[in-house]
Amino acid sequence: MIGLTKKRTGALGAAALLVVVALVAAAPAGATGKYTxxxxxxxxxxxxxxxxxTSDPSGQVLFQISGVNLSSSDNxxxxxxxxxxxxxxxxxIGDGGADYSFVIGATTYGFWHWNGSDWxxxxxxxxxxxxxxxxxxxxxxxxxxxxxxxxxxxxxSIDVPNKAIDSAPDDGMFNYSLDDSGPKIESVTxxxxxxxxxxxxxxxxxxxxxxxxxxxGATEQIKLMPESNTCQATLNGRALxxxxxxxxxxxxxxxxxxGKTLKVTVTVQYEGExxxxxxxxxxx
Numbered sequence: 001m002i003g004l005t006k007k008r009t010g011a012l013g014a015a016a017l018l019v020v021v022a023l024v025a026a027a028p029a030g031a032t033g034k035y036t037x038x039x040x041x042x043x044x045x046x047x048x049x050x051x052x053x054t055s056d057p058s059g060q061v062l063f064q065i066s067g068v069n070l071s072s073s074d075n076x077x078x079x080x081x082x083x084x085x086x087x088x089x090x091x092x093i094g095d096g097g098a099d100y101s102f103v104i105g106a107t108t109y110g111f112w113h114w115n116g117s118d119w120x121x122x123x124x125x126x127x128x129x130x131x132x133x134x135x136x137x138x139x140x141x142x143x144x145x146x147x148x149x150x151x152x153x154x155x156x157s158i159d160v161p162n163k164a165i166d167s168a169p170d171d172g173m174f175n176y177s178l179d180d181s182g183p184k185i186e187s188v189t190x191x192x193x194x195x196x197x198x199x200x201x202x203x204x205x206x207x208x209x210x211x212x213x214x215x216x217g218a219t220e221q222i223k224l225m226p227e228s229n230t231c232q233a234t235l236n237g238r239a240l241x242x243x244x245x246x247x248x249x250x251x252x253x254x255x256x257x258x259g260k261t262l263k264v265t266v267t268v269q270y271e272g273e274x275x276x277x278x279x280x281x282x283x284x
Contacts, residue, residue: 097173104138190266198283
């Protein structure tokens with residue numbers, strides 16, 4: 001899948017623009033997956049710098065790919081690969097588990113599905129593609145990418161004559177959940193101080209130390225950290241004000257708190273998604 005060996009004329013004009021604008025307007029405020037890629041790591045290839053993903057209640061998904069000199073000619077195509085079951089061990093294993101793939105040239109695009117042994121043409125009635133060399137928008141309904149609500153994806157730009165590539169992310173794939181309107185944060189790891197839990201008369205600090213997403217197919221496992229976090233707490237049913245980073249430091253009174261229940265809700269933010277996780281502790 002290096003060159004544009006198969007081409008399909010794309011609807012790249014005003015009609016596509018109307019569809020894309022309508023989708024953006026329908027997306028709920030703040031419900032956007034935001035994914036970044038380091039600028040300047042592209043060599044001779046067009047530079048992919050980021051992707052945003054939104055979806056609407058009908059299942060229409062909009063990818064907006066940002067960069068420099070994207071698809072400026074058919075020798076510089078942009079690929080959008082989608083692993084529709086978020087499982088890198090199925091689909092095209094050599095392509096991160098991709099099940100569907102778009103390739104976008106200067107005036108045409110292709111859209112394919114992995115059938116278990118080869119890439120073949122696939123229905124594209126919901127597909128609209130619009131953009132410029134600094135932003136390419138790809139709109140497709142989930143019904144034409146495996147009817148999925150949770151998928152992985154990656155973007156790759158290629159300078160075919162010079163065999164140069166820029167991939168976003170650099171390793172593996174990003175994740176997007178239509179239910180979460182961003183990456184699917186499955187769990188958060190937590191550290192507390194004291195480590196044994198809250199103690200009467202002492203400060204109690206809650207610190208997120210990592211998060212878990214669906215498998216990305218990355219060859220190097222990198223610990224994922226929340227971009228930011230906040231905390232809310234109740235002690236024996238009454239609100240307890242927090243301080244410090246994210247409001248995650250709590251002062252536990254010395255009297256009449258031993259044996260009481262402290263409930264802390266930790267909300268983490270990552271790649272445009274915000275998700276809350278509740279925790280329960282007993283005061284010692």
